[in-house]
Amino acid sequence: MNSRDRILQATAENQPAQRDLPVIDFERLIRYDEPAVVFEQVLTKIGGQLVRVKNLEEVKNRFGEEDQEKFCVDVIDCTEEDRLKIKAWKATDLALLHTLYIKGSFGVAENSAVWVDELAMVNRLLPFICEHLFIVLEEKEIVPTMHHAYQKTDVNRTGFGSFIAGPSKTADIEQSLVIGAHGPRSLTIYLIEKDSL
Amino acid sequence: MKVALFIPCYVDQFYPKAAIATLELLEKFGLEVSYPKNQTCCGQPMANSGFEHLTKGCNNLFVQNFLGYDYIVCPSGSCVMHIKDHLHTEENEAAAQDIRTKVYELTEFLVDVLKIEKLEASFPHKVGLHQSCHGQRGLKLSQMTELMAEPFSKPGHLLSMVNGLELVELDRKDECCGFGGTFCVTEEAVSVKMGKDRVLDHERNGAEYITAGDLSCLMHMEGILKRRGSKVKIIHIAEILNHHLS
Amino acid sequence: MKVQDHAQAAAQFIKDEERTDWHDETLWFVRKKRDLAAHGIPEWEQLREWASQIKDHTLSNLSHYLESFEQKATANGIRVHWAADGEEHNRIVHQIIADHDLKRIVKSKSMLTEECHLNEYLIQKGISVVDTDLGERIVQLRKEAPSHIVLPAIHLKKQDVSDTFHDFLDTEKGNNDPQYLTEAARQHLRDYFIASELAITGVNFAIAETGGFVVCTNEGNADMGAHTANVHIACMGIEKIIPKAEHLGVFLRLLARSATGQPVTTYSSHFHRPREGQEMHLVIVDNGRTRQLGRADFRNSLKCIRCAACFNTCPVYRRSGGHSYHTAVAGPIGSILNPNLDMKANADLPFASTLCGSCSNVCPVKIDIHEQLYKWRQVIVQAGYAPVSKKLGMEGMAAVLSSPALYHFSGKMGRTTLKYAPFLVNNGFNPWYKQRDMPAPPAESFGEWYQKNRS
Structure with a gap:
């Protein structure tokens, strides 16, 4: 018998009698009157910032104002041709990536996490290797809790996806919080306001 | 109401004043309190050290001493917890199980059973x-x-x-x-x-x-x-x- | 070298009282942050209950979920390997490295690879691995083990880190600024990421329904490694399985809040398929877990999600430091996991507790940690791993306490020699008396008073 079979057999022999799964009662969950307000409060606490914008046009304009001397990339609605090029970039190509604009699928009020999947990333490395990350999020796509978040998407729709909450950080030296560990040094959420849609 | 006083071994030996205060306090509330004189220890010192198998003697003794009371009151949460969680005896397991439901820590007894709302005590400190x-x-x-x-x-x-x-x-x-x-x-x-x-x-x-x-x-x-x-x-x-x- | 037991190592740690106080206060602060975060969730206790029930259910169907996970993961293009023990786990990882002849390897935090001593194994094969979690990199440079599963370098002060970085990363001598030191580590490790050929990560959760796995970090190091390298190896114990993705809703709400008081980790990354051109391997490890699953009293230790809340709340851990537990996973949870791995070597650990029960109260999956500590004590004594002196003392004590006559006699003698309570002998050799006085012996016992006054 190989290890696989031995492990599965030992597991089957040793596992206890059937226990039932609980039903997650959504009535028990915290409610927020204004999820977007909570989202912003939490985001600010964890070192991110939120900028309210009217529409995607405004985001595009802001991207145009970024320092073009630096390596800046916008992967929101990029062409198929661009996608292929961006996908092929290796770590060595991206070492100096300064600014990234990307679209988030939805946000979570309780922890200000934003779901970004591979389709939006184009290249998995981008949102982690860039120095400054900008995520565009629609206000209407903010859900209260992680339970709601998992109802919003199939996590295996693409090969990879991540909840991103704030800039990268560490407190490994004497519990002193330092923003900018290995990933982005800053995270800005461009929140497209509900009313403007 | 038949109430027994359970005084842990180290309280008996080193802190008799606390045991006397417990007894007097219960008596002030009009209770008739017995003190089974052959009691020693709940067995916790051995059990918590991994020697629960050596507590049979203590357990048997405990059951013999405290059988038949409505309440067993003790001025020690730790000993009460040990009795509640671990009292067994091969001699009379039903009695052991019964005792486990009747043993109370002093403050819990005063609040939950006697439902004390007023005390004539003063301690200006x-x-x-x-x-x-x-x-x-x-x-x-x-x-x-x-x-x-x-x-x-x-x-x-x-x-x-x-x-x-x-x-x-x-x-x-x-x-x-x-x-x-x-x-x-x-x-x-x-x-x-x-x-x-x-x-x-x-x-x-x-x-x-x-x-x-x-x-x-x-x-x-x-x-x-x-x-x-x-x-x-x-x-x-x-x-x-x-x-x-x- | 004989490993010191917990008590000896803890005594060593406490000798530097100022540092002990710092360690205690710092971890207590993390506990307070946890409390604050939990207070923000009115359904917190319900969440713990759900998490516990999901884990109970999973353990009761673990073989089914493991198989279905394997099937889905394989269909996703992940190569699944099975390792019966640490040795096999290490062999599998080494084989993958050797097959590709890879040299540049980065690893993000994985307590499983610590448990299996992967780094040491690979060094013997001439392969060096760079740990990329900041805390882990610090201890790796110092040739130390992590002292905490979430905060690996919590036993160190910033000047220690500064000295280490000065030696290895050429930072300014005496510059203790955490910002400066972290920046130095960022630059140092970035070069390794950019050049990495193979990345090893741990796994926080593996989803049976979808065949994917989730890795949580704050630093982004797992992602930096996994998305730069052409080969990604993720290592997990069999207990990391959860049935469905929706259950992550429960666990991710609990994990970071319990661990550090954050609402969630910065990155909760869900890996389902290798990226184009990448190889993704997953090693599923038993290493004693199926044995633990068979121990009715101890199996629910396998529910652990490695948040370390029990470390931070433990008054013993805070004052003895992680290294005193001489195992990869320290703290209260380590003390109920490690006797299963090696009962003799870890016989001291279940005794490194006052059984205060705080650990069980903070546990997000409601493991009855302190009750298992009590039960392990019984198992260890029965297995014959108690010191002989202790055994004799206990037998003597039991004899006295089982006999009212002997008890009353010893009591009378004892209040001057205090013999029957062995921890109260008044002499310099007795550990009680080293830093504590004895209670003043009263003139009479309560029993004697009662005899005179009530009967």
Whole structure:
């Protein structure tokens, strides 16, 4: 018998009698009157910032104002041709990536996490290797809790996806919080306001 | 109501005043209290050290002594918890199981059974309440800071009825003092460090007395206080509740 | 070299009282942050209950979920390997490295690889691995083990880190600024990421329904490694399985709040398929877990999600430091996991506790940690791993306490010699008396008083 079979057999022999799964009662969950307000409060606490914008046009304009001397990339609605090029970039190509604009699928009020999947990333490395990350999020796509978040998407729709909450950080030296560990040094959420849609 | 007094071995030997206060207090509430004289120990010192198999003698003795009472009251949360959780006897298991439901820690008995709302006690001092872990987390005598739940405290409720007593706020409301049974000698360094830190919390916050429902914790802290020449004294909660009562 | 037991190592740690106080306060602060975060969730206790029930259910169907996970993961293009023990786990990882002849390897935090001593194994094979979690990199440079599963370098002060970085990363001598030191580590490790050929990560959760796995970090190091390298190896114990993705809703709400008081980790990355051109391997490890699953009293230790809340709340851990537990996973949870791995070597650990019960109260999956500590004590004594002196003492104590006559006799003698309570002998050799006074012996016992006054 190989290890696989031995492990599965030992597991089957040793596992206890059937226990039932609980039903997650959504009535028990915290409610927020204004999820977007909570989202912003939490985001600010964890070192991110939120900028309210009217529409995607405004985001595009802001991207145009970024320092073009630096390596800046916008992967929101990029062409198929661009996608292929961006996908092929290796770590060595991206070492100096300064600014990234990307679209988030939805946000979570309780922890200000934003779901970004591979389709939006184009290249998995981008949102982690860039120095400054900008995520565009629609206000209407903010859900209260992680339970709601998992109802919003199939996590295996693409090969990879991540909840991103704030800039990268560490407190490994004497519990002193330092923003900018290995990933982005800053995270800005461009929140497209509900009313403007 | 047939009430038996269960006095743990170390209280019997080293802190008879706390046992006397417990007895007097119960008598003041009109109870007729028996003290089965062949009692020794609940067996916890062995059991907590991994020698539960050596507690048969203590268990049998406990059942013989406390069979047939409506309530068994004890001024120690730790010993009560041990009886509640671990009393077994091959001789008469049904009696052991029955006793497990009838044994009460003193403050829990006063609050839950006698439903005391008024005490004629006075103790005009600043007092720090030490939450003994077995009483608090084991018997749930007080809410625990780890849980997200409504606060309450049975010993705190009783102390609030004592005239002149001022309860001091501690920085850490329910941290262990480090006694831990044989832990206090097998892990001497950690045990003492925990005890020192606990005592300092009370001192820093102005306590003249440290009280608790368990003399094991108090004995440990008293040992540290005395060695350090501190003015802070220890006193069992029964002695406060019984103060000026007579 | 004989490993010191917990009590000896803890006594060593406490000798530097100032540092012990710092360690205690720092971890207590993390506990307070946890409390604050939990207080923000009115359904916190319900969440713990759900998490516990999901884990109970999973353990009761673990073989089914493991198989279905394997099937889905394989269909996703992940190569699944099975390792019966640490040795096999290490062999598998080494084989993958050797097959590709890879040299540049980065690893993000994985307590499983610590448990299996992967780094040491690979060094013997001439392969060096760079740990990329900041805390882990610090201890790796110092040739130390992590002292905490979430905060690996919590036993160190910033000047220690500064000295280490000065030696290895050429930072300014005496510059203790955490910002400066972290920046230095960022630059140092970035070069390794950019050049990495193979990345090893741990796994926080593996989803049976979808065949994917989730890795949580704050630093982004797992992602930096996994998305730069052409080969990604993720290592997990069999207990990391959860049935469905929706259950992550429960666990991710609990994990970071319990661990550090954050609402969630910065990155909760869900890996389902290798990226184009990448190889993704997953090693599923038993290493004693199926044995633990068979121990009715101890199996629910396998529910652990490695948040370390029990470390931070433990008054013993805070004052003895992680290294005193001489195992990869320290703290209260380590003390109930490690006796299963090696009962004799870890016989001291279940005794490194006062059984105060705070650990069980903070546990997000409601493991009855302190009750298991008590039960392990019984198992260890029965297995014959208690010191002989302790055994004799206990037998003597039991004899006295089982006999009213002997008890009353010893009591009378004892209040001067205090013999029957062995921890109360008044002499310099007794550990009680080293730093504590004895209670003043009263003139009479309560029993004697009662005899005179009531009967």
